[in-house]
Amino acid sequence: MISRQKLKRLTEHTWLFPFDSPKDRPNLGYICGKSMSLAVDAGHSSSHVKDFYAALEKEGLALPDLTVITHWHWDHTFGMHAAHGRTLLRPETNQKLQQLQAENAEDPSWKTRFLTSDPSVREEYSGGVPLVIVPGDEEICGDRDIDLGGVTARILYTDSPHTDDALMVHVPEDRVLFIGDAQLGEFPSWRMDFDKLALLAEKIRGIDAEIIVDGHWRPYGKDEFLGEIYP
Ligand SMILES: [Zn+2]
Numbered sequence: 193m194i195s196r197q198k199l200k201r202l203t204e205h206t207w208l209f210p211f212d213s214p215k216d217r218p219n220l221g222y223i224c225g226k227s228m229s230l231a232v233d234a235g236h237s238s239s240h241v242k243d244f245y246a247a248l249e250k251e252g253l254a255l256p257d258l259t260v261i262t263h264w265h266w267d268h269t270f271g272m273h274a275a276h277g278r279t280l281l282r283p284e285t286n287q288k289l290q291q292l293q294a295e296n297a298e299d300p301s302w303k304t305r306f307l308t309s310d311p312s313v314r315e316e317y318s319g320g321v322p323l324v325i326v327p328g329d330e331e332i333c334g335d336r337d338i339d340l341g342g343v344t345a346r347i348l349y350t351d352s353p354h355t356d357d358a359l360m361v362h363v364p365e366d367r368v369l370f371i372g373d374a375q376l377g378e379f380p381s382w383r384m385d386f387d388k389l390a391l392l393a394e395k396i397r398g399i400d401a402e403i404i405v406d407g408h409w410r411p412y413g414k415d416e417f418l419g420e421i422y423p
Contacts, residue, residue: 196212197209197210197212197217197243197247198210198247199222199247199248199250199251199253202366202368202403202405202411203363203366203367203368203403204343204365204366205223205224205225205340205342205343205363205365205366206221206222206223206224206363206366206368207221207222207223207224207248207251207253208220208221208222208405208411209221209222209243209244209247210410211407211408211409213312213408214312214315215236215240215312215315215316216236216267216310216312216313216316217235217236217240217267217316218233218235218236218267218268218372218373218407218408219233219370219405219406219407219408219409220232220233220234220235220240220244221233221361221370221405222248222253222256223340223343223345223361223363224253224254224340224343225339225340225341225342225343226340226341226342227339227340227341228257228258228338228340228341229253229254229255229256229257229258229340230256230257230258230259230260230338230340230345230361231244231256231258231259231260231275232259232260232262232361232370232372232405233259233260233261233262233268233269233372233407234259234261234268234269234270234271234272234274234275234279235267235268235270235271236266236267236268236270236271236316237270237271237274237316237317237321237322237323238271238273238274238321238322238324239316239317239319239321240271240316241271241274241275242274245276255276255277256275256276256277257276257277257278258277258278258279258280258338258345259272259275259276259277259278259279259280260279260280260281260332260345260347260359260361261279261280261281261282261285261328261359262358262359262360262361262370262371262372262373262374262407263285263352263354263355263357263358263359263372263373263374264284264285264288264289264292264355264357265355265373265379266292266306266313267407268372268373268407269285269289269325270323270324270325272289272326272328273324273325273326274324278329278330279328279329279330280328280329280330280331280332280347281328281330281331281332281357281359282331282332282333282349282357282358282359283331283333284356284357285328285357285359286327286328286331288357289325289326289327289328290327292325293325293326293327296323296325303323306323307323332347332359334349335347335348335349342365343363343365343366344363344364344365345361345362345363346361346362346363346364347359347360347361348360348361348362348395348399350371350374350391350392350395351388351391351392351395352373352374352375352388352392353374353375353376353377353378353384353385353386353388353389353392354372354373354374354375354376354377354378354379355373355378355379358371358372358374359372360372360374362399362401364400367400367401367402367403368401368402368403368405369396369399369401369403369404369405369414370405371396371404371405371406371407372406372407373406373407373408374392374406375389375392375406375417375421376407389421389422390422392421392422393418393421393422396414396417396418397418401414402414404417
Protein backbone atom coordinates (compact mmCIF):
# COMPACT_ATOMS: atom_id res chain seq x y z
CA MET A 193 0.00 0.00 0.00
CA ILE A 194 1.26 3.46 -0.83
CA SER A 195 1.79 5.75 2.15
CA ARG A 196 -0.77 8.51 2.48
CA GLN A 197 1.94 10.88 3.72
CA LYS A 198 3.89 13.19 1.45
CA LEU A 199 7.22 14.83 2.15
CA LYS A 200 6.79 18.48 3.19
CA ARG A 201 9.47 21.04 2.63
CA LEU A 202 9.95 23.28 5.67
CA THR A 203 12.88 25.51 4.66
CA GLU A 204 15.76 25.61 2.17
CA HIS A 205 17.52 22.56 3.68
CA THR A 206 14.84 20.84 5.78
CA TRP A 207 11.93 18.54 5.07
CA LEU A 208 9.41 16.61 7.10
CA PHE A 209 7.83 13.20 6.54
CA PRO A 210 4.67 13.79 8.59
CA PHE A 211 3.33 11.75 11.51
CA ASP A 212 0.62 9.14 10.96
CA SER A 213 -1.34 8.53 14.17
CA PRO A 214 -3.23 5.29 13.25
CA LYS A 215 0.17 3.60 12.87
CA ASP A 216 1.84 5.56 15.71
CA ARG A 217 4.36 6.85 13.19
CA PRO A 218 6.19 9.98 14.38
CA ASN A 219 7.39 12.89 12.26
CA LEU A 220 10.69 12.08 10.54
CA GLY A 221 13.00 15.00 9.82
CA TYR A 222 15.39 15.36 6.91
CA ILE A 223 18.22 17.86 6.43
CA CYS A 224 20.01 18.02 3.12
CA GLY A 225 23.47 19.55 2.68
CA LYS A 226 25.78 19.65 -0.32
CA SER A 227 27.89 16.75 0.93
CA MET A 228 25.61 14.76 3.26
CA SER A 229 22.06 14.34 4.39
CA LEU A 230 20.78 13.53 7.84
CA ALA A 231 17.45 12.14 9.05
CA VAL A 232 15.92 12.73 12.47
CA ASP A 233 14.55 9.42 13.81
CA ALA A 234 14.40 6.10 12.00
CA GLY A 235 10.68 5.41 12.40
CA HIS A 236 8.36 2.71 13.67
CA SER A 237 9.32 -0.20 11.38
CA SER A 238 10.99 -1.10 8.09
CA SER A 239 7.64 -0.32 6.43
CA HIS A 240 7.80 3.24 7.79
CA VAL A 241 11.40 3.61 6.58
CA LYS A 242 10.41 2.30 3.15
CA ASP A 243 7.60 4.86 2.81
CA PHE A 244 9.92 7.68 3.96
CA TYR A 245 12.66 6.72 1.51
CA ALA A 246 10.15 6.35 -1.35
CA ALA A 247 9.00 9.91 -0.59
CA LEU A 248 12.63 11.16 -0.64
CA GLU A 249 13.30 9.42 -3.96
CA LYS A 250 10.14 10.90 -5.44
CA GLU A 251 11.56 14.37 -4.67
CA GLY A 252 14.98 13.43 -6.06
CA LEU A 253 16.56 13.62 -2.59
CA ALA A 254 19.42 11.34 -1.47
CA LEU A 255 18.84 8.68 1.18
CA PRO A 256 20.25 9.82 4.54
CA ASP A 257 23.93 9.23 5.31
CA LEU A 258 23.17 9.65 9.00
CA THR A 259 20.09 9.13 11.16
CA VAL A 260 19.97 10.74 14.61
CA ILE A 261 17.70 9.04 17.15
CA THR A 262 15.85 11.43 19.49
CA HIS A 263 15.02 8.78 22.17
CA TRP A 264 14.60 5.01 22.57
CA HIS A 265 10.85 4.62 22.05
CA TRP A 266 9.93 1.90 19.52
CA ASP A 267 8.04 4.23 17.16
CA HIS A 268 11.28 6.23 16.67
CA THR A 269 13.78 3.32 16.67
CA PHE A 270 12.38 0.00 15.45
CA GLY A 271 13.01 1.09 11.83
CA MET A 272 16.76 1.43 12.55
CA HIS A 273 17.66 -1.96 11.06
CA ALA A 274 16.39 -0.68 7.69
CA ALA A 275 18.08 2.73 7.88
CA HIS A 276 20.48 3.75 5.13
CA GLY A 277 23.90 4.87 6.42
CA ARG A 278 24.82 5.18 10.08
CA THR A 279 22.60 5.67 13.11
CA LEU A 280 23.69 8.05 15.89
CA LEU A 281 22.30 8.01 19.40
CA ARG A 282 23.01 8.62 23.08
CA PRO A 283 24.66 5.78 25.03
CA GLU A 284 21.52 5.57 27.23
CA THR A 285 19.42 4.99 24.09
CA ASN A 286 21.76 2.28 22.93
CA GLN A 287 21.64 0.52 26.31
CA LYS A 288 17.86 0.53 26.26
CA LEU A 289 17.74 -0.88 22.71
CA GLN A 290 20.25 -3.60 23.62
CA GLN A 291 18.05 -4.50 26.58
CA LEU A 292 14.92 -4.69 24.39
CA GLN A 293 16.83 -6.71 21.79
CA ALA A 294 17.88 -9.22 24.48
CA GLU A 295 14.36 -9.43 25.94
CA ASN A 296 12.95 -10.10 22.49
CA ALA A 297 15.57 -12.78 21.80
CA GLU A 298 15.19 -14.53 25.17
CA ASP A 299 11.44 -14.40 25.72
CA PRO A 300 9.26 -15.73 22.85
CA SER A 301 6.18 -14.00 24.31
CA TRP A 302 7.81 -10.53 24.22
CA LYS A 303 7.11 -10.05 20.51
CA THR A 304 3.46 -11.08 20.87
CA ARG A 305 3.03 -8.74 23.82
CA PHE A 306 4.55 -5.87 21.84
CA LEU A 307 2.55 -6.52 18.69
CA THR A 308 -0.73 -6.64 20.63
CA SER A 309 0.11 -3.75 22.97
CA ASP A 310 -1.86 -1.18 21.00
CA PRO A 311 -4.04 -1.12 17.84
CA SER A 312 -1.55 1.31 16.22
CA VAL A 313 1.30 -1.20 16.64
CA ARG A 314 -0.88 -3.98 15.19
CA GLU A 315 -1.70 -1.70 12.24
CA GLU A 316 1.97 -0.80 11.62
CA TYR A 317 3.09 -4.45 11.68
CA SER A 318 0.15 -5.90 9.74
CA GLY A 319 0.93 -7.83 6.57
CA GLY A 320 4.04 -9.53 7.94
CA VAL A 321 6.25 -6.49 8.60
CA PRO A 322 9.19 -7.95 10.59
CA LEU A 323 9.98 -6.83 14.13
CA VAL A 324 13.73 -6.26 14.33
CA ILE A 325 15.51 -4.38 17.13
CA VAL A 326 19.13 -3.32 16.65
CA PRO A 327 21.51 -1.06 18.56
CA GLY A 328 22.89 2.07 16.92
CA ASP A 329 26.16 2.50 15.01
CA GLU A 330 27.67 5.38 16.93
CA GLU A 331 27.16 6.80 20.40
CA ILE A 332 27.08 10.58 20.79
CA CYS A 333 28.60 11.64 24.10
CA GLY A 334 27.71 15.33 24.38
CA ASP A 335 26.62 17.97 21.91
CA ARG A 336 28.06 17.69 18.41
CA ASP A 337 27.96 19.81 15.25
CA ILE A 338 27.90 17.98 11.92
CA ASP A 339 28.70 19.96 8.79
CA LEU A 340 26.48 18.60 6.02
CA GLY A 341 27.87 21.03 3.42
CA GLY A 342 26.41 24.54 3.57
CA VAL A 343 24.17 23.58 6.46
CA THR A 344 24.81 22.30 9.99
CA ALA A 345 23.07 19.72 12.13
CA ARG A 346 23.69 20.59 15.77
CA ILE A 347 22.97 17.54 17.89
CA LEU A 348 22.02 18.70 21.38
CA TYR A 349 21.60 16.85 24.66
CA THR A 350 18.60 18.00 26.66
CA ASP A 351 16.64 17.32 29.83
CA SER A 352 13.18 15.99 29.05
CA PRO A 353 10.18 14.90 31.12
CA HIS A 354 9.49 12.15 28.53
CA THR A 355 12.69 10.02 28.75
CA ASP A 356 16.21 10.36 30.14
CA ASP A 357 17.96 9.93 26.78
CA ALA A 358 16.69 12.91 24.76
CA LEU A 359 18.52 14.44 21.81
CA MET A 360 17.37 17.39 19.71
CA VAL A 361 18.64 18.47 16.29
CA HIS A 362 18.99 22.17 15.54
CA VAL A 363 19.57 23.54 12.06
CA PRO A 364 20.89 27.06 12.79
CA GLU A 365 21.05 28.26 9.16
CA ASP A 366 17.35 27.46 8.67
CA ARG A 367 16.25 28.13 12.28
CA VAL A 368 14.54 24.76 12.61
CA LEU A 369 14.60 22.58 15.74
CA PHE A 370 13.58 18.90 15.81
CA ILE A 371 12.80 17.75 19.37
CA GLY A 372 11.26 14.25 19.15
CA ASP A 373 8.78 13.71 22.00
CA ALA A 374 10.88 15.73 24.47
CA GLN A 375 8.01 17.89 25.83
CA LEU A 376 5.64 14.99 26.61
CA GLY A 377 5.09 13.31 29.96
CA GLU A 378 6.48 9.92 30.88
CA PHE A 379 5.15 6.87 29.05
CA PRO A 380 2.85 5.06 29.85
CA SER A 381 1.66 7.04 32.90
CA TRP A 382 2.01 10.45 31.17
CA ARG A 383 3.19 11.78 34.53
CA MET A 384 4.71 15.22 33.97
CA ASP A 385 7.93 16.21 35.73
CA PHE A 386 7.51 20.00 35.70
CA ASP A 387 11.11 20.64 36.78
CA LYS A 388 12.39 18.80 33.72
CA LEU A 389 9.79 20.52 31.54
CA ALA A 390 11.05 23.90 32.82
CA LEU A 391 14.65 22.95 31.97
CA LEU A 392 13.56 21.87 28.49
CA ALA A 393 11.57 25.08 27.93
CA GLU A 394 14.58 27.14 29.06
CA LYS A 395 16.84 25.22 26.71
CA ILE A 396 14.49 25.71 23.74
CA ARG A 397 14.01 29.39 24.60
CA GLY A 398 17.77 29.88 24.25
CA ILE A 399 17.98 28.28 20.81
CA ASP A 400 17.62 30.44 17.70
CA ALA A 401 14.75 28.65 15.97
CA GLU A 402 11.61 29.74 14.18
CA ILE A 403 10.06 26.32 13.56
CA ILE A 404 9.79 23.54 16.16
CA VAL A 405 9.05 20.02 14.97
CA ASP A 406 7.97 17.56 17.66
CA GLY A 407 7.18 13.87 17.36
CA HIS A 408 3.49 13.61 16.70
CA TRP A 409 1.95 16.89 15.61
CA ARG A 410 2.27 19.59 12.92
CA PRO A 411 5.22 22.02 13.14
CA TYR A 412 4.87 24.89 15.60
CA GLY A 413 6.18 28.44 15.71
CA LYS A 414 8.62 28.76 18.63
CA ASP A 415 6.52 31.22 20.69
CA GLU A 416 3.39 29.19 20.04
CA PHE A 417 5.16 26.02 21.15
CA LEU A 418 6.63 27.51 24.32
CA GLY A 419 3.29 29.12 25.13
CA GLU A 420 1.64 25.72 24.91
CA ILE A 421 4.11 23.63 26.88
CA TYR A 422 5.26 26.13 29.51
CA PRO A 423 3.20 29.33 29.56
ZN1 LIG B 1 8.38 8.81 22.88
